[in-house]
Amino acid sequence: MARKGSGEGDPRKTLRLLWRGTGPDGGPRRGRRPRVTVDQIVAAAVAVADRENLDAMTMEKVAGELGLATMSLYTHIPGRAELVDLMVDAVWRELGLPLGAEPRPDGWRAQIELYARRASATHRRHPWLREISTVRPPLGPGLLARQEYLLSVLTGAGLTARRAAAAAGAVVTFVEATAGTEAEHALAERVSGQSERDWWAARQAFWDDTFDPARYPAIARAWQEGGLLPSAAEASADARDFGLRGLLDGIEAALRR
Template sequence: MKQSDRDRSIRLLWEAPAEPTRGPKAALSQSRVVEAAIRVADAEGVDALTMRRVAETLGNTAMSLYRHVPGKAELLDLMVDAVWGETDPAPAGPWREGLEFFARQMWAMYRAHPWMLQLTTSRRMPGPQAMTRMDAAFAVVSELGLQSEEIVAVVTTVAQFVDGVGRTMADRVQAERESGVSEEDWWSGREALWEHFTPERLPMMTHIWNSGGFESPLDEFEFGLARVLDGLAVFVEAEERPLVRRETCL
């Protein structure tokens, strides 16, 4: 039942839609709907991304979208892959520079479209744009002569790192838009909370607070990326690499 829906996404993503010959000229089109949806998500966040709102920006009704997109789930698939299409695939070259390029491209993508991270679920259908970028990342790492599983693990580690930092950033952006208050201002306004941060309860935290550790935090992306790449460098340069396979989840 649901299965056919997802296979429909595959066709939408990977195959060019057949142009209809008869019937009235469509004012809308799949790409126009997808572009409008992306604009709505960019400007108003993922919560505002309703079929009614997207249709409204196009001057149509909600149900008109269903002539061009089977449903909201498929629309999200199309939006995600369209945004991946805005990035550059990593060029061939040394592995570290290539992975850093890959990470920075993802980061720029998430900065421009923070909502991407709020709808990345494990069974979101991968589209050709996203897969091309992944392929380039794999190619960059393949020069190291690692085993296949190791190549996958290395790229996954970087991608997952960017996802993690990006998600934090995306949450922050959304909260700031919805509340109209910057993250800093909002937290400093929570006096009722800070009252409970006493040295008895939280000794280290108050100590770090008092020495200014939270005032101008390090850039999480830059700091983390450097650490992850350093860690991967240790790995690829090691002579022995013990591998832990995944146990079947659940």
């Protein structure tokens, strides 16, 4: 499945929508109150994508969710590309990471682990997020809050600004990838109606008739010694925890140097 990209809409219009209500012209406008707000449109779009998938999230579907004519949405949001950016930023804001003087867990490692847990939970709630490439991200409050949190944690631990930026990028790349994989396993089970265990049981013949332990001795040994977990979801969670621990160990070694 080809990934869709964020940041493909009109940049001026998208930025104005992302930062609505925060600039000098962000106060209440005079005139008749609109039937629907941008926040309501974004929430409806997220609900459609959560329930079905990102491809199913059309302007027509979102309008139907709100009981409106499709064209009425275009008076608020230029099109689907801009709406996708608003959706991504909205779910990033759900991370709710503590900023400024808000209380945080003790220690920089625990603070990074807090981000990892919340990112994984966000992907589980919104499995369509894994379908969107954010290498050109929506420059909204959600992105900036995440980046501010991670940079403040890592510079506070003692990294230089440049190294903190590199470490934050590594953490985001790893956490988002593993969270997306976990969400994909959950989605596959939900969509197919078949559990992970049943899917593998239906392919037992591969291990009985096709797999050659002599040709793949490392796999055979891992299986015999319990290294291959029966659940792919468990395996990906183990990979996430092991990988994040290794990544944080590397950052800690850099701090000691």
